Amino acid sequence: MTEYWGIKVEDIFNSMKDRFRPEGAKDVDAIFGYDIKDEGKWKLTVKNNEMKIEKSDDLAGCVATMKADGETFVGVNSGKVDATNAFMGGKVKVEGDMAAFGKTGKMFRKFVIAKKAMSTKEYLEDMFATVVPRFKASEAEGVDASFAFDLGGPDGGKWTIFIKDKKCTMTTTIEGKPSVTLEFNDAKDYVDFILGKIDAQSLLAAGRASAKGDINMMQTKWPVLFDKYKDPVGSAVPEQELLVLKKIISVNQKYATGPIMGKFLKGLKEKKIFGNKCNKCGRMQLPPREVCAECRVRAGDFVEVGPKGEVRYMDIVYYAMPDPLTGVARETPYGAINVLLDGCKGNETLPHFIRKDQIEKIQMGWNEKKGTRVRPVWEENRTGDIWDIKYFEIDE
Amino acid sequence: MAHRKKNRNVAIIGIGQTKHSSHREDVNQPEMIHEAVSLALKDANLTMNDIDCIVHGNMELFEMVHQPDMWHVLGTGAYGKDSIRITTGGTVGATLSCASDNLVASEMYDIVMAIGFEKLQEGHTTGGITNMADPLWFRKIQAGALTGSSAYDVEREFGLERANRASLTYRIIMDKHAGLNPNAHRAFGLDFSQIDDLIKSSPKLVGELKLIEMCSQSDGACCVIFACEKKAKKLSKSPVWIRDHITAHKEETFTIFGYNREFPVMKTHKFAAEQLFKRNDIKNPLEYFDVFEMYDPASWWAIDWLRDFFDLKGDEHLKLIENKEIMIGGKMPINPSGGVIGSNPIGATALIRVAEAALQVRGNAGGHQIPTPVNHALASGFGGTMWTVMTMLEKELNW
Numbered sequence: 180m181t182e183y184w185g186i187k188v189e190d191i192f193n194s195m196k197d198r199f200r201p202e203g204a205k206d207v208d209a210i211f212g213y214d215i216k217d218e219g220k221w222k223l224t225v226k227n228n229e230m231k232i233e234k235s236d237d238l239a240g241c242v243a244t245m246k247a248d249g250e251t252f253v254g255v256n257s258g259k260v261d262a263t264n265a266f267m268g269g270k271v272k273v274e275g276d277m278a279a280f281g282k283t284g285k286m287f288r289k290f291v292i293a294k295k296a297m298s299t300k301e302y303l304e305d306m307f308a309t310v311v312p313r314f315k316a317s318e319a320e321g322v323d324a325s326f327a328f329d330l331g332g333p334d335g336g337k338w339t340i341f342i343k344d345k346k347c348t349m350t351t352t353i354e355g356k357p358s359v360t361l362e363f364n365d366a367k368d369y370v371d372f373i374l375g376k377i378d379a380q381s382l383l384a385a386g387r388a389s390a391k392g393d394i395n396m397m398q399t400k401w402p403v404l405f406d407k408y409k410d411p412v413g414s415a416v417p418e419q420e421l422l423v424l425k426k427i428i429s430v431n432q433k434y435a436t437g438p439i440m441g442k443f444l445k446g447l448k449e450k451k452i453f454g455n456k457c458n459k460c461g462r463m464q465l466p467p468r469e470v471c472a473e474c475r476v477r478a479g480d481f482v483e484v485g486p487k488g489e490v491r492y493m494d495i496v497y498y499a500m501p502d503p504l505t506g507v508a509r510e511t512p513y514g515a516i517n518v519l520l521d522g523c524k525g526n527e528t529l530p531h532f533i534r535k536d537q538i539e540k541i542q543m544g545w546n547e548k549k550g551t552r553v554r555p556v557w558e559e560n561r562t563g564d565i566w567d568i569k570y571f572e573i574d575e
Numbered sequence: 576m577a578h579r580k581k582n583r584n585v586a587i588i589g590i591g592q593t594k595h596s597s598h599r600e601d602v603n604q605p606e607m608i609h610e611a612v613s614l615a616l617k618d619a620n621l622t623m624n625d626i627d628c629i630v631h632g633n634m635e636l637f638e639m640v641h642q643p644d645m646w647h648v649l650g651t652g653a654y655g656k657d658s659i660r661i662t663t664g665g666t667v668g669a670t671l672s673c674a675s676d677n678l679v680a681s682e683m684y685d686i687v688m689a690i691g692f693e694k695l696q697e698g699h700t701t702g703g704i705t706n707m708a709d710p711l712w713f714r715k716i717q718a719g720a721l722t723g724s725s726a727y728d729v730e731r732e733f734g735l736e737r738a739n740r741a742s743l744t745y746r747i748i749m750d751k752h753a754g755l756n757p758n759a760h761r762a763f764g765l766d767f768s769q770i771d772d773l774i775k776s777s778p779k780l781v782g783e784l785k786l787i788e789m790c791s792q793s794d795g796a797c798c799v800i801f802a803c804e805k806k807a808k809k810l811s812k813s814p815v816w817i818r819d820h821i822t823a824h825k826e827e828t829f830t831i832f833g834y835n836r837e838f839p840v841m842k843t844h845k846f847a848a849e850q851l852f853k854r855n856d857i858k859n860p861l862e863y864f865d866v867f868e869m870y871d872p873a874s875w876w877a878i879d880w881l882r883d884f885f886d887l888k889g890d891e892h893l894k895l896i897e898n899k900e901i902m903i904g905g906k907m908p909i910n911p912s913g914g915v916i917g918s919n920p921i922g923a924t925a926l927i928r929v930a931e932a933a934l935q936v937r938g939n940a941g942g943h944q945i946p947t948p949v950n951h952a953l954a955s956g957f958g959g960t961m962w963t964v965m966t967m968l969e970k971e972l973n974w
Contacts, residue, residue: 261597263597264761264763267761267786267787268765269769269772269773269776421600423600428639434710436711440711440712444711466711472826491835492727494718494722494781494782495723495779495781496718496781497778497779497780498701498718498721498780498781515718517834524835525838526834526835526840531716532716543727544834545731545834545835545836546835546837565711565712565713565715
């Protein structure tokens with residue numbers, strides 16, 4: 180099996196049992212399939228807050244099956260590849276019930292790459308091998324200095340780093356008269372110090388380390404001249420949980436209608452639809468407004484229009500749009516229509532919804548083409564609200 | 576429209592932006608803003624002491640924090656300075672740029688810093704957009720910024736197949752551009768060979784508008800520093816001059832669709848572009864401009880709008896896309912940055928258009944720098960219901 184970032188596809192599946200979160204699997208009773216290209220197929224059964232993962236060529240009965248190649252699968256699970264990007268770009272596909280598959284996201288804790296331990300010797304080699312690549316020439320304008328390291332113990336050694344003319348060089352001896360020399364009795368302390376496991380003050384205080392020469396240079400210049408050392412086997416700091424505060428804001432609000440909108444909404448209560456006309460341009464405003472937005476003059480008298488009309492445009496909405504005030508998602512798909520009510524012309528259309536089971540039958544109107552004729556279906560108990568019209572339906 | 580000559584010239588002298596991403600749980604709002612502010616100050620070689628006024632902008636309904644500029648003082652550095660907050664919808668970033676330009680041109684301030692930001696993961700974008708609609712009726716019907724109407728328009732005029740292919744070609748060009756921009760949020764590595772597959776496989780949101788064609792929801796911030804001519808010349812080796820900008824919007828109603836040839840709907844993009852080019856005596860904008868950073872919330876809108884901005888006839892706009900003339904290296908490169916489809920921290924988005932256009936003029940945009948010299952750049956902003964802001968940038972002070 181191929182390894183990606185040091186991880187095999189089966190590592191992800193084999194660790195599922197340990198990563199399982201029963202609280203994320205509440206009320207889930209389903210079988211999920213994983214079809215990983217050139218690697219095999221796995222079947223995940225979730226029931227009664229328990230799970231079972233097995234390698235199986237038979238993915239029959241799965242509510243949803245995820246398809247991906249090994250690299251993408253490992254990448255998404257280990258956080259090396261952005262899951263949304265992989266999905267949008269077609270590298271991860273989900274066949275079957277997408278919404279059901281989404282629940283697997285909450286069932287497992289994140290996969291964490293097992294850290295391989297590095298010895299003090301390996302760390303020292305890596306730390307000094309990366310000094311020159313970590314050097315930032317742009318920060319070294321006018322700097323002429325040398326930093327010496329004298330590290331004791333079984334793994335220790337000597338290094339000098341020279342900076343001159345915006346260039347950085349290194350020797351594995353101590354040469355000349357360094358600007359500053361750092362001495363550690365045990366090289367292991369130096370490694371721990373760089374990895375942030377122990378602080379310089381305690382080492383100095385305990386006499387386990389000392390600095391000679393221009394200490395200030397070491398303290399203030401070194402961090403600017405070099406990028407921070409990155410631990411190749413993961414962060415030296417234990418992985419932190421990022422705290423996120425969750426809030427739900429729910430505010431009661433009421434909006435005054437004013438006389439013009441008030442007339443429109445009161446009309447709905449009486450099964451009447453009112454617009455008002457601009458006396459200057461002749462445009463009908465629907466719903467009515469105080470002024471014509473184009474002519475900027477007070478709009479004229481109310482005119483009763485419709486209630487029947489012709490569909491000029493329809494959006495079939497598949498995205499489960501939540502009501503911003505209640506958070507409840509609308510049932511999809513639904514048809515949002517623009518109706519040209521009788522008595523209106525041009526673009527003077529009223530937006531509303533079409534009866535759900537009639538979406539497929541709607542024809543959109545255009546100059547050469549008549550749109551489907553529709554009529555409003557009124558609510559029994561009307562309150563003066565746009566929902567006094569439940570929806571429009573085909574006028575047959 | 577009444578429009579007077581500028582009181583004095585204004586240039587962009589500093590630009591900074593964060594990497595745009597869907598995951599910035601590692602920083603809070605002021606911390607994220609501070610990243611962009613620090614980068615812009617570094618770019619301009621200035622400190623906060625040099626800044627006279629701060630113009631701060633976002634869409635407050637997204638994060639639901641009122642007066643965010645006060646909490647953000649820690650990140651903006653506005654303490655003890657004049658500060659103004661602006662919210663105008665999707666255009667807010669472009670309006671920040673207009674306001675900063677006006678504040679400097681009027682001689683109120685010599686150096687103004689504009690900051691646009693958004694952390695869309697901290698709120699509900701579609702819910703926030705829907706809340707902007709008339710609460711008395713349309714809020715109950717609207718579906719955020721999602722509509723298939725542009726797709727329907729293009730389809731009806733050019734047929735479903737050509738329309739779909741043009742939209743996906745545009746989308747993939749943006750993805751290729753985003754791949755060159757390390758700050759872009761989404762770069763999938765799409766290729767033109769995937770067009771047919773994506774038409775079939777990408778989930779539909781509304782009508783023919785597919786998930787792959789819609790913009791992202793990003794976290795990110797952008798900061799741009801504006802200076803008067805005297806200071807710009809003194810402080811900057813490559814100031815980018817703001818020649819002109821225009822803002823146009825329509826009545827608040829969502830019945831903006833025209834489905835009758837005898838009653839054409841005047842779109843704000845077309846109106847704004849006509850006015851702007853006329854008063855600057857630009858006869859052929861397609862020839863004049865070297866790059867266009869367009870606010871493209873979805874590929875359908877983008878392909879339709881190209882016609883409005885450049886006053887193109889017939890299918891000229893589709894040909895520009897089909898012949899890949901809108902790619903880096905083409906006749907009119909659109910969004911070398913990857914555009915709004917690539918990154919969309921809404922309050923920063925329209926400011927990023929101006930910033931990216933300015934980077935192209937300076938010639939140091941990085942991996943997505945267009946190879947030919949950029950002397951004249953155009954940037955647009957868009958917001959609901961129909962808002963347009965356009966900004967013209969120049970390399971030389973010679974118009």
